Amino acid sequence: MTPQAALLDAQAALQAEAEERRRLEMIIDGTGMGSWEWNCRTDQMQVNERWAQIVGYTREELAPITADTFLQLAHPDDVAQSNALLREHLAGRSAQYESLCRMRHKDGRWIWVQDRGRVYECDAQGRPLRMAGAHADVSDLQNARQDAADTRQRLQAVVDASDEVAVIATDVHGVVNLFNSGAQKLLGYTPEEVIGRVNPGLFHDPHEMHDYLQPEADADGRVPTVFEALTARAATGTWSHQWTFVRKDGEHRQVRLSISPLNGGDGQRMGYVGMAVDLTPLLEVREQAHLAAEKFAGAFNSAALGMALVSLEGRWLDVNDALCGILGYTRAELLEIDFQTLTYPDDLDADLAMVQDLLAGRRDHYHMTKRYLGKGGHLVWGRLSVSLVRAPHGEPLHFVSQIQDITAQHQSGQQLRESAQRTRVTLDAVADMVLSLDLRGRIEYANAAASRALAGEGAASFTGSQIQDVVELTTEYAPRSPLELEVLLDPDSNAVDLHSDLLLSVGAHLLPVDLTRAWLRDDEGEINGAVWVIRDVTQQRARQREARHLAEVDPLTELTNRRGFEAHLQQAITRVARTGQSASLMFIDLDNFKPINDNHGHLAGDAMLWAVANALRHGVRDSDIVARLGGDEFAVILAGCSLRRARRIGTDLLHSLQVLTIPWDTTRLGVGASIGIAAIHGGTSVDAAVAAADAQCYRAKALGRNNVQVEDPVHGGPDPLDSPDDGGSE
Template sequence: MRDTSNQKRTEAALWEQAERLKSIIDGTNIGTWEWNVQTGETTFNERWAEIIGYRLEELAPVDINTWLNHAHPDDLTESGARLERHFSGETPFYDYQCRMRHKSGRWVWVHDRGRVVSWTDEGKPLMMYGTHADITEMREQQDEAHRTSVQLQAILDSATGVSVIATNPDGLITLFNRGAQRLLGYQAEEVVGLQTSALIHLGDEVTQRGRELSQLVGREISGFEVFVHLARQGEPETRQWTYVHKDGTRRRVNLTVSAIFDRQGTLSGFLGIASDISELESTTRALQESENRFRGLVANLPGVVYRCESDANWTMRYMSDEVASLTGFPASDFIDNRVRSFSSVVHPDDLHITYQSVAAIERHEKFELTYRLKHVDGHSVWVREQGRGEYGANGELLWVSGFIWDISDRKAAEDALRVSERRFSGAFNTAPQGMAIVDLDGRWMEVNDALCRMLGYSREELLQLDFQHITHPDDLAKDLALLQQLLEGVIADYQLENRYIDKRGNVLWILLSVSLVRDALGVPLHFVSQIQDITDRFEAEKRLREREEYLSTLLDNVIDAIVTIDESGLIETFNPAAERIFGYAKADVAGQNVELLIPEHYRDQHDEFLLAYRESGVPRMLGKALELPGLRRNGELFTMELAVSQITLQGQRRFIAVVRDVSERKRIERMKNEFVSTVSHELRTPLTSIAGALGLINGGALGEVPAQMGEMLRIAQSNSQRLSGLINDLLDMDKLVAGKMTLDLHRLKLWPLLATAVEQNQPYATQHSVTLHLKPPPLDVEVRVDRQRFDQVMANLLSNAAKFSAPGADVEVSAALAETRVRISVRDFGMGIPEAFRARIFGKFSQADATDTRQKGGTGLGLAITKELIERMAGAIGFESVEGQGTVFWVELPVEQHP
């Protein structure tokens, strides 16, 4: 009887444990199966049937054919191959992701994993247990749960990339996974049951860590205890260690050692995980036979596994430690709601979302929620929760199990994407330049208003076209070639100047920038184009090039030498005229100092000028025309007229020297001077005698002259006087130009000077039947002038006014103050000055018409002499004229201030 009772208690405990594990597995939404490989008899749980859209009773009776009939035909071969490899011992597990036909006719993805747990006496597989998980959502919605699915799959998969070693409390190895085999080179059977810390670790590292721990706790820590000391106290420890491979090679690893406790809190062993945590799945599956190992698995899930009661407070009975990373509070705070309830850390604004689970639980459906948790440090954590109710035999709710994981990164990415899309949309629609999204065939997918305005099409019209339609035929090939390079990944983007043809047929020059958008897998999606109308710039550049060509042609054909030099005096450009004048080719002088063209005697002055200009910035030579000696290549000296100006090019000063060879002009001037001297000495003296003699004869000094002869003599006397005046004007002009005329300047009252001038010139005006008037009121000012030369100026102005006035007309003389100067005006009412003659009226020998010399008389030098004299007296001269109404000549002189 006692034996029977013990057996029943044991069976009850096993049944309870099995039910508990079954409930937890049901809470994780995983189907299970048991398969008698020899008979084909198969057992599925309800979840297995739900995954393919059935209730389990709809599939009855079930056997292995139930699975085969719903499996995708294309997956059966690989599935069979994997089973054979497992049966033959090549793989520790059967593991395969395949497709199964849903009741609705669609295919769902499932992940089957299992292993043989018993064998026949003949060594054939007998019983095989496994899990059956719906992974359709993972396959179809990787954006939403990618990280979680990868981590869960890694934990639940074979840990080939991670070393996982489990021991009992004494350090004897009970588990040595394939990752450990690969990492360390040992087979499991070589080390299971052994204590191998000395075998796979460097002794020096273990000894050193032992010393540190011994000093810390005040007692000796050595051997295996070095690795598990902190873990025994419930503190997992992660450290870097050196693993020693079986062949003696060494590898650095991150080793996390944690303790494994059973439900009663009793230490049942230790778990050491090195390297990739994703490989833990296969290792932890090997530990599913015990609750302690299951708890170790849950502790490494990238999220929170929980179970709560169905009471009014939803009292938490289990919550994994990962809740601390989501809330900042340890899991123990939530167990039995000791310190706080889970709802207390749900964001107040999201509490109503969690209530949605109630309705799903009442409908016996799983629920999925997205909401925020309040972390203890104040920030919010976005989480996703999946769960379902677990029910008793009578359908009553027993508890709720589920999984909660952090989706903050995904939410941040989604928010950033929405912001980015809004920004892109705003920038796209309001951009001042044209923008377009173009599909891989060249058709416009989207265009902005600026591009429509640019091309003259409506948006609807453009979306019916492709970019090839508007690209100039001569530019299409190079554009397509660059697009192909984009698609092939040769270039990331490109920019080129292209021609488009607008709706009206006009050619537009555009600057085209194109980039390629790819999806997460690198597959090309579409092009993004920016189009800027540069027609105006292109036309401006074209005009600039034409202008440059024009200027280049002009410089190449001017008769003056044009030389540019930099701040150091080095020659940069040398036009053909410069080559002709100096005798050098451009290639011979480029980069040479300009002193090459200057006689040696003047080179020091040139250097001093450049140095002083660089230091002071005062341009002593700029803007002036200077006569200097130049030096030809053959050593010949010549006189050149030099004008220097400055320009700034790219922030650097440059000097432009315009050189004219005036050797011939100087020779002519010498001849002119010789001619003037001849006129002065050889003509003036005898001409004076002739004019005097004719005057005596006409005056009757030799008796009465016959009438006919008298007329001839008067003509001769008049012409000799005109010739004498011409000689005097020539001599005056020569003195003025040569700077040899000396002025005797005095401070004189202006009004008496004007009155005298009018009085002295009235007889000449009377000969032309013209009256001179000095208009009042009198002006009481003084000017500094040479009286004789001032009288000459007034005589020239008044005689001209009289000559060019009609008989009976008046000539008006007036004076008016203009601030510190006085303006003297001589007005006539004649025919005025022709427009074509005004620009040269103050030139030497200038007359409006050649006939004026014969009709009006004069040398054509009067106004030129007048201008020179007035300017020598610090004055200015000018005129205003209206054809048919007369002319006003004016002279301005500085007013002398009273002391």
């Protein structure tokens, strides 16, 4: 071959090689993948433009490109694994290098990259010389995988954590294959007792289901099974119904059961899932709430103060006659108006700010003086007290407002300036105590009512005296701790607003009072004194206590009801956290009580509940709180009582209930009890404390009833059942 021919062949070969390389690059570009070649000896890399685009750069921006370029872009948590996989391949222990890692995009986000490559050239000793591979952006795929995994985890967590919802799943034949902790709590069975062996028809009340299934019989008289009948209802979608479930221990619970079909990805029916919510406590609470509402309505309508129930949006939900008289509207007219419309514009922002503090939980109640627009256009000054009613789980429901007409008291300051003599005559005729003071606390005027109450009939005038020498104010919460009266003379202080339970010391007596302040100003508008109006609210406080009593006392047994019990339990938890003093919680569930109601009627049951309540009341200390939680369930909060002492008390109560009988017709009726006791720990929640004692009560029932079970000691701590009693803890 001539040199010229050889040169032509070489040029043709180079052209063919270039064409092949161009074709390969077009194929790679068409796949959207980034290609790379790595010289293992020099550490230099060649990449295509797509390789750089995947991470948001151009090749020029990344140049010079080496293995360090990859390490700088890779996520620090992924570098070690990627290097380990690369070493495995370079050592010949893997057919190719393949790594999934994160790389930082130019805009700062992390993208997922699938990196594959292999050695294609080695030296005579088999050591790698060159390696090539490709990058692919798999962020969408990886994110989709992560979303799917997160979804599976969330769904599994929901099922596992649904302690208040029973979740039971079956196959198409009715065999249970899922039984969560909520189902275990509701029905009393363990998953091992149910999964794979039990048809869910076992959980239904047989009498209720018999009546339900009879109309479903076919022409041959065959009655479908519970599973067949209920799943037929849910064949095309979710079906819900209220049923009676029977627990393993025989107790009946009212539930709302929703059944849904389960289909596979191919649309084939896989089974069914049922979700049951225990309605029993709700139904009991509704009944108790109905009774409490009737009693509250009586106190509400007969109150001398203006009272209103107000929606979260500000509309009047209900008003009493006193409020109608204060504002001059009829009840029907007020129910068509919101409180914002009747509030004097200059006072609205302050009122709404207080409302927001209530809703946000920054305060439990608030007091303020504000102006209302009466129906006739006249201005009404009111002393407003507002509290927020919340649902058991904390959701706001509505406001309760008390409005005292203080128009006369407010105008007293102006009347003083206009005509001192006329004001004195007027104020002497007022039953409220009225004092005028300067800002140093010197009494400049006292009306006749104040003189009689604070100095006695016929006593010398105490005008000119210091207020702290004449008046001592304290509170029902801390009756032995007098308030600092200097603070009450500070115009910027809200000390009065912080105390709705003021007491005035009159001789040896403490008189419930309300204190209203009005500020006196000089000609330049500067505050130079104050007028105090002290009102005797003995009857008002008595009515308020009666209203609270009606709301927190069980009407049948006259024990604390569940609402009052939860408030006392929260106080006990706070006291334990503050003092470290031990305390115990006892749950008592009567045994064999239902037959009394069934065989002798509810009057007999009520008589037995009254007798049990009386036995419990006399079986504990005066400082202990005895409550009826509903039905035949009772609880006792034992303040300052260790578990060891609580066991003795529980044993004594159990014996008292064992021997307790009441005469009824020609026989005597008796019951037993299952008692569970747990320690009250500081920092825990009311629900957690209740659950601990309730668990011991269930254990007592499971062990044959008519016994006392006490919570095991905290792991690693002293055993309160074995250690000697602390004399200061009981």
